[in-house]
Amino acid sequence: MKRIAVFCGSSIGFNTVYAEAAKKLGNYFAQHNIGLVYGGGKIGMMGTIADAILENNGEVIGVIPNLLRHEEVAHTKITKMIVTKKMSKRKVKISRLVDGYIALAGGFGTLDELFEALTLGQLGIENKPIGILNTNGFFDYTLKQLDIMVAEGFLKSTNRNMLLVDSSIDRLIQKMKNYQAPTVSKVVNTVASK
Numbered sequence: 001m002k003r004i005a006v007f008c009g010s011s012i013g014f015n016t017v018y019a020e021a022a023k024k025l026g027n028y029f030a031q032h033n034i035g036l037v038y039g040g041g042k043i044g045m046m047g048t049i050a051d052a053i054l055e056n057n058g059e060v061i062g063v064i065p066n067l068l069r070h071e072e073v074a075h076t077k078i079t080k081m082i083v084t085k086k087m088s089k090r091k092v093k094i095s096r097l098v099d100g101y102i103a104l105a106g107g108f109g110t111l112d113e114l115f116e117a118l119t120l121g122q123l124g125i126e127n128k129p130i131g132i133l134n135t136n137g138f139f140d141y142t143l144k145q146l147d148i149m150v151a152e153g154f155l156k157s158t159n160r161n162m163l164l165v166d167s168s169i170d171r172l173i174q175k176m177k178n179y180q181a182p183t184v185s186k187v188v189n190t191v192a193s194k
Contacts, residue, residue, distance in 0.1 A: 001177065003035040003061070005098040007113040008045035009106030018105040019048045021135040025104065026052025028169050033058075037097045039090075040064030040082075042075035045104055050075055061097060065090045091116060100129040100176050105138045122159045127181035131164040131172045139165070158182045 012019050026049040029036055036053050039046050040062025050060045060078040065087045074081060084090045091113065103114040120126040132139050143165065149155035164179060166172040 001034055001099040001173070003037050003059070003098045004029070004176075005037045005094045005101045005113075005117075006049055006104060007101065007106060007110045007117075008038070008049065008104035009110060010039070010041050010044040010046055011107065012044050012048070013105055015136065017136045018045060018138070021133060022048040022104055023052040025049055025102070025133060025169055026058075027056060028173070029053050030056030030058035032173075035059035035061065035079075037061045037063065037094050039109075040074050040078070042077075043073050045106060047075065049104070050078055054078065063090050063093050063097075095120070095126065098128070100131065100179075102131045102133055102172070102176075103139070104133055105135060111142070118159075118163060121162050121181065124181075129164060129176035129179035130162060131166070131176050133169065133172055134165050134167050 006025070008022060022045045026036070030053045036049060036059065038050065038060070041047055041064070042050065050062070053060050054077060062075055062078050062081045063084060064074055064081065065084050069083060082093055084093055101114070101117045103110055114130070114132070117126070117130050121128070121130060134140070146155065146160050146163070150157050150160050159182065162182065164172060164175040166175060
């Protein structure tokens with residue numbers, strides 16, 4: 001994998017375990033020559049992972065919409081900054097630059113980006129691996145909600161299984177490298193399949 005998009009918070013959170021995970025992932029990327037594509041901020045989880053990669057001479061590409069350029073405090077020391085006119089254009093640009101996606105701890109924006117990537121995979125528009133680094137069980141309840149969607153017939157298990165989850169960076173990256181997108185990806189289904 002040449003480049004991976006990382007979705008994560010512009011906040012650091014209350015527990016230092018999340019920032020430590022971002023730093024470890026950044027170090028892993030730099031050591032394995034994986035470029036980072038992210039939201040372009042220098043604060044919070046975003047700044048932590050970007051700085052870890054930069055400290056190890058790795059590649060960091062930020063993609064930030066103009067309206068958030070000052071709000072998120074754009075990182076000025078990254079390899080390349082791409083400014084888009086709209087948030088929707090930001091997502092398209094990130095998609096074109098990467099081979100996969102990883103979500104770390106974050107808020108609404110992180111979940112928005114994660115679920116948009118999953119929806120593109122479900123529709124067959126993309127076939128890139130999508131992972132969650134589930135540090136400290138941060139995503140446990142989100143994953144439980146997905147299981148409820150399957151159990152209640154609103155999500156096919158094949159689409160639920162597109163989401164790769166691990167608490168270990170090594171294991172998550174290996175799952176992403178081995179990922180095979182579903183061959184049939186129907187969204188509309190009159191009878192739920194389990």
